[in-house]
Amino acid sequence: MKYAFFPGCTLEGAAKEALTSTQKIAEALGIELVELEGWTCCGASHVQDIDDLLALSLNARNIALAEKLNLPLLTVCNTCTLMLRSAKQQLDQTPELKDKVNTILGQSGYTYSGSSEVTHLLWVLLKNYGLDNLKKKIKRPLTGLKVASFYGCHILRPPDIMGFENSLNPQSLEKLVEALGAENVAFEKRLDCCGFHAVFPAEQEVLKITGLDCLSAREAGAHCMVTPCPLCQMQLDMYQPDSQKQFKETLTIPVLHLSQLIGLALGLSPQDLGLGRHIVDTHPVLEKILK
Numbered sequence: 001m002k003y004a005f006f007p008g009c010t011l012e013g014a015a016k017e018a019l020t021s022t023q024k025i026a027e028a029l030g031i032e033l034v035e036l037e038g039w040t041c042c043g044a045s046h047v048q049d050i051d052d053l054l055a056l057s058l059n060a061r062n063i064a065l066a067e068k069l070n071l072p073l074l075t076v077c078n079t080c081t082l083m084l085r086s087a088k089q090q091l092d093q094t095p096e097l098k099d100k101v102n103t104i105l106g107q108s109g110y111t112y113s114g115s116s117e118v119t120h121l122l123w124v125l126l127k128n129y130g131l132d133n134l135k136k137k138i139k140r141p142l143t144g145l146k147v148a149s150f151y152g153c154h155i156l157r158p159p160d161i162m163g164f165e166n167s168l169n170p171q172s173l174e175k176l177v178e179a180l181g182a183e184n185v186a187f188e189k190r191l192d193c194c195g196f197h198a199v200f201p202a203e204q205e206v207l208k209i210t211g212l213d214c215l216s217a218r219e220a221g222a223h224c225m226v227t228p229c230p231l232c233q234m235q236l237d238m239y240q241p242d243s244q245k246q247f248k249e250t251l252t253i254p255v256l257h258l259s260q261l262i263g264l265a266l267g268l269s270p271q272d273l274g275l276g277r278h279i280v281d282t283h284p285v286l287e288k289i290l291k
Contacts, residue, residue: 010230092114134262
């Protein structure tokens with residue numbers, strides 16, 4: 001299996017552990033990731049509010065880079081996935097807009113054709129790789145670990161663009177967690193927003209949202225949370241100490257990237273997976289599985 005890989009800004013900067021753990025598990029699973037040469041920021045769900053044509057052109061160019069490789073485009077960020085798929089839908093459904101964007105791209109030698117699928121690591125593992133094949137690679141089943149799966153908004157909504165599963169009752173993360181040998185924990189906030197995209201204009205409100213998400217998982221008995229989005233992971237992990245100031249109840253719960261949880265089940269070391277880079281200590285998770 002081979003994919004054009006769009007890491008996105010977050011993996012290149014603040015969440016390098018998500019990049020390295022993604023690369024490590026891909027290698028262990030036999031999935032070849034070819035990083036796009038010259039990729040640019042997707043716009044992070046904000047740039048289209050200022051210049052929609054710019055947002056379309058940026059993401060059309062990123063997809064065109066994958067088309068040059070004749071490969072589907074894989075991301076590990078919910079927001080990147082949404083931005084890329086949004087652009088693809090608009091361009092594929094509106095020929096005149098596609099022509100306009102291609103006129104812009106043509107100035108730098110690129111053309112968007114619409115031939116490359118845009119997908120997410122979570123979807124690839126379920127739909128293309130398959131959970132049965134994943135189970136065969138497991139060296140360290142996560143037996144006894146109770147996991148709260150936090151989807152994040154942009155991998156589910158809007159459903160007409162994302163469309164992998166039922167946005168009101170998704171099951172992909174739970175199925176994957178079960179395949180890794182861990183126990184799923186049902187909690188009220190599993191489909192809620194982490195608050196990342198509103199943290200600057202509404203910091204105090206977002207800190208409350210973040211705290212409620214973590215508290216919901218903790219009170220349900222989870223040992224950790226896992227998310228397929230590095231932005232959600234950053235928000236829920238980095239802002240926990242600030243969120244705690246608004247709550248009397250203890251919020252503390254480790255928050256793992258999806259690739260890190262998979263990597264632990266594949267037998268990779270905590271060092272390889274960057275588990276020491278988190279704000280909230282991940283040792284309680286490791287103590288449950290490294291016996």
